Amino acid sequence: MDQTLATSAADIYALGDCAEICGYNLMYIQPISLSARALALTLTGTITAVQFPVMPVIVKSPALAVVSWPAAKEQQGDWVYEGQGMDWLARFQSPSGQLLGFALTGKMVAQRLRLAKEMPALIA
Structure with a gap:
């Protein structure tokens, strides 16, 4: 379609x-x-x-907040991680550094809107 x-x-x-x-x-x-x-x-x-637009998936769990927006299968790049304990930010970046996907847990979930704005629209 x-x-x-x-x-x-x-x-x-x-x-x-x-x-x-x-x-x-x-x-x-x-x-x-x-x-x-x-x-x-x-x-x-x-x-x-x-x-x-980019529409991150929010998993509503009382044990641990999780938000993700996976990169498309055909996209090339690497995952970069930062955080500790239950608070993690994972960024999937192209070889040129463009953000193509992300996953957030714990307190890092607060960054979802900022990261979504950095990404290209899914269907423009």
Whole structure:
């Protein structure tokens, strides 16, 4: 399916857990909500491509806060780690130093918005 959420069948669109958009299947509230807004505009006459910013996954656990945004499989780079105990920041960086993914635990979770802003959009 393309960025307008159009399927290969004429006048049929899809969103949600079953929809693979530009190669991504994102089963979370934020991408579904963004898709619904774009599709509503398309269905009312304004063809609108969905855009996905970086949307870190938050695991809500009382034992340990965890946030992650994995790098795409085809991306080249290395993981760099910093932290101690239960507070870790892991950055997946390209050979040129561009941030392509991250994982945070404990107190490092507070950096999720800053790191998300450093990354390129998933679908622009």
